[in-house]
Amino acid sequence: MLRLHNVHTFYGHIHALKGVSLxxxxxxxxxxxxxxxxxxxxxxxSICGINKIRQGIIEFNGEPIMNKPPDQIVAMGISQVxxxxxxxxxxxxxxxxxxxxxxxxxxAKIREDLDHVFSLFPILxxxxxxxxxxxxxxxxxxxxxxRALMARPKLLLLDxxxxxxxxxxxxxxxxxxxxxxxxxTTIFLVEQNAHMALNLAQKGYVMxxxxxxxxxxxxxxxRDKRVREAYLGE
Amino acid sequence: xxxxxRVMVISLWFGFLTFPFMGNHAGLLIVLLLAxxxxxxxxxxxxxxxxxxxxxxxxxxxxxxxxxxxxxRDRRIVLGILLVLALLFPLFNNRYVVDVAVMCGIxxxxxxxxxxxxxxxxxxxxxxxxxxxxxAYLYGLLSINYHTSFWLALPLGALMAAxxxxxxxxxxxxLRGDYLAIVTLGFGEMIRIILNNWDRVTRGxxxxxxxxxxxxxxKFVFSQPIHYYYLILLIAIITIFVVNRLNHSRIGRAWIAIxxxxxxxxxxxxxxxxxxxxxxxxxxxxxxxGGVFFASKMTFISPESFTFFESVIILCMxxxxxxxxxxxxxxxxxxxxxxxxxxxxxxxxxxxxDFSRARMLIFGMLMVLVMIFRPQGLIPSARRKLELHPKKDxxxxxxxxxxxxxxASKSQEL
Numbered sequence: 001m002l003r004l005h006n007v008h009t010f011y012g013h014i015h016a017l018k019g020v021s022l023x024x025x026x027x028x029x030x031x032x033x034x035x036x037x038x039x040x041x042x043x044x045x046s047i048c049g050i051n052k053i054r055q056g057i058i059e060f061n062g063e064p065i066m067n068k069p070p071d072q073i074v075a076m077g078i079s080q081v082x083x084x085x086x087x088x089x090x091x092x093x094x095x096x097x098x099x100x101x102x103x104x105x106x107x108a109k110i111r112e113d114l115d116h117v118f119s120l121f122p123i124l125x126x127x128x129x130x131x132x133x134x135x136x137x138x139x140x141x142x143x144x145x146x147r148a149l150m151a152r153p154k155l156l157l158l159d160x161x162x163x164x165x166x167x168x169x170x171x172x173x174x175x176x177x178x179x180x181x182x183x184x185t186t187i188f189l190v191e192q193n194a195h196m197a198l199n200l201a202q203k204g205y206v207m208x209x210x211x212x213x214x215x216x217x218x219x220x221x222x223r224d225k226r227v228r229e230a231y232l233g234e
Numbered sequence: 235x236x237x238x239x240r241v242m243v244i245s246l247w248f249g250f251l252t253f254p255f256m257g258n259h260a261g262l263l264i265v266l267l268l269a270x271x272x273x274x275x276x277x278x279x280x281x282x283x284x285x286x287x288x289x290x291x292x293x294x295x296x297x298x299x300x301x302x303x304x305x306x307r308d309r310r311i312v313l314g315i316l317l318v319l320a321l322l323f324p325l326f327n328n329r330y331v332v333d334v335a336v337m338c339g340i341x342x343x344x345x346x347x348x349x350x351x352x353x354x355x356x357x358x359x360x361x362x363x364x365x366x367x368x369x370a371y372l373y374g375l376l377s378i379n380y381h382t383s384f385w386l387a388l389p390l391g392a393l394m395a396a397x398x399x400x401x402x403x404x405x406x407x408x409l410r411g412d413y414l415a416i417v418t419l420g421f422g423e424m425i426r427i428i429l430n431n432w433d434r435v436t437r438g439x440x441x442x443x444x445x446x447x448x449x450x451x452x453k454f455v456f457s458q459p460i461h462y463y464y465l466i467l468l469i470a471i472i473t474i475f476v477v478n479r480l481n482h483s484r485i486g487r488a489w490i491a492i493x494x495x496x497x498x499x500x501x502x503x504x505x506x507x508x509x510x511x512x513x514x515x516x517x518x519x520x521x522x523x524g525g526v527f528f529a530s531k532m533t534f535i536s537p538e539s540f541t542f543f544e545s546v547i548i549l550c551m552x553x554x555x556x557x558x559x560x561x562x563x564x565x566x567x568x569x570x571x572x573x574x575x576x577x578x579x580x581x582x583x584x585x586x587x588d589f590s591r592a593r594m595l596i597f598g599m600l601m602v603l604v605m606i607f608r609p610q611g612l613i614p615s616a617r618r619k620l621e622l623h624p625k626k627d628x629x630x631x632x633x634x635x636x637x638x639x640x641x642a643s644k645s646q647e648l
Contacts, residue, residue, distance in 0.1 A: 048501060050497065050500055050501065069505065070501065071500075071503040071504060071505045073503075074501070074502065074503030075503060082497060082498060082501050086495050086497060086498035086501070087495075087498070088491060088494035088495055089494060090494055091490065091491075091494060098487070099487065099491050100502060102484070102487070102491070102502050102503055102504055103502075147502075148501075151502070151503065
């Protein structure tokens with residue numbers, strides 16, 4: 001479904017991604033783990049077209065997308081939950097969700113999807129008239145995910161959904177991510193919380209300083225000695 | 235004791251600030267010193283007084299209720315009454331008052347245009363007056379050199395200003411906040427300086443003289459303020475209508491998203507480049523219209539009319555009225571045009587001091603007062619209220635611990 005081949009991205013002179021190749025298949029949950037500054041978020045931003053890549057190929061359903069502007073990529077069915085949630089703080093929860101459906105014009109189906117995300121996150125239904133910025137961290141993360149779902153993505157990119165949240169909330173959110181996947185949305189998850197991510201995903205990639213250093217079945221990575229030492233604190 | 239000391243310091247500071255206005259009136263010095271201290275005392279006590287607080291709260295409560303509870307029919311009736319009042323207005327007032335009303339109309343268009351850029355898209359533009367100048371000089375030059383009709387110049391001016399909007403927008407797309415403000419400020423000054431120095435075309439500081447007034451057919455030429463009044467009323471109504479539609483359109487929502495968080499807006503699939511350029515163009519357009527009208531009304535324009543101070547005043551109208559709120563911005567424009575005019579006649583008989591010299595000072599003071607008591611603007615837009623007076627939301631935040639627990643238990647039910 002999604003394929004990156006030898007992708008290079010720069011920030012000015014800084015070589016952030018040094019030939020990243022990875023693949024996400026239809027219906028999978030794939031996770032990308034790695035430390036701070038490894039290039040995980042840059043990878044996501046490159047997929048979305050917000051960071052332009054300098055070299056390499058990014059394909060979505062067999063079609064190259066690396067030269068497309070972000071709005072076209074979203075329209076093709078790739079939706080991102082950005083790092084740090086980035087909800088619209090002064091818009092209400094409902095307006096935030098409507099913003100997620102910005103590119104869609106099928107009003108009836110938007111209504112349907114709204115009901116659907118409210119059933120996934122009942123707390124958002126209660127708070128729909130409240131400003132997004134007044135929600136708690138966990139609720140904001142839920143809102144960010146719900147907002148991305150409002151675009152009806154085929155592929156959902158999640159950037160550190162566990163960031164700054166209490167373990168209990170993280171568990172809830174991961175449960176919902178699984179649910180979303182079971183409904184047929186492919187998920188590409190970037191995480192520092194390697195344990196949670198590898199438990200959820202089928203396939204995992206490990207990233208260090210702009211390169212993929214390991215790739216395997218998620219369960220195999222969980223057992224891998226190097227991964228356990230570097231990312232699982234053993 | 236501390237309070238007295240503070241009052242004294244503030245009095246001295248106020249006296250220092252107003253020094254240039256005093257001339258050689260020793261009496262005035264004392265009055266101003268006392269006024270400064272007194273003012274500070276009044277403000278601080280007022281701010282802490284329960285009744286004033288309640289009064290302010292009640293005012294915004296009623297206003298909110300008024301805005302929210304008016305259904306479509308009622309709103310039409312209110313707008314209809316306002317329109318009738320506006321139509322009858324010049325019949326009961328003298329030329330001077332109508333003339334001031336015409337200026338109000340121009341500034342309403344300008345402020346509503348700037349509101350698109352600043353209030354909706356959140357791009358701080360300090361050189362907005364440049365587009366006003368573009369419109370005015372376009373008509374001025376066309377009229378003097380080619381006797382172009384005003385009615386043709388009107389759309390041309392709008393188009394030209396919109397083009398300049400894109401020209402300014404394109405290189406500043408990556409800039410935000412302070413940096414954008416500086417570049418736009420520079421752009422505004424550039425236009426003025428070009429107008430001032432390009433003698434061969436713009437006749438420099440002498441300005442353009444003998445611009446033709448608009449005419450209808452061969453016989454009727456606009457000459458009285460009342461003629462211009464009805465014309466600007468029409469233009470203002472069109473502006474209000476279009477800006478209101480924009481505000482509630484997809485484009486308006488995209489602008490608001492960009493203002494809130496540009497990266498997130500981009501991730502939602504909003505083409506931020508196009509939308510920002512569109513904001514600059516559609517904002518500048520109204521300044522262009524206003525400029526053409528201004529040139530035809532004055533029949534004389536010079537670079538002096540398009541200084542940085544004008545940009546600041548227009549920005550003040552937007553902020554004072556309430557960023558992003560159309561009724562607010564209209565009120566802001568009216569207040570900031572009418573107020574200095576009213577202060578022209580301000581006179582303290584017992585002091586034999588003509589306060590009209592200090593009118594800008596008083597004007598500034600009133601602005602400060604409004605910003606202290608009503609930072610969200612006179613008629614704030616619904617979203618600004620959420621930002622600056624998160625009253626109900628605060629209560630929710632205070633309950634946070636249970637709140638999180640509640641979320642957790644709710645989610646577990648899934």
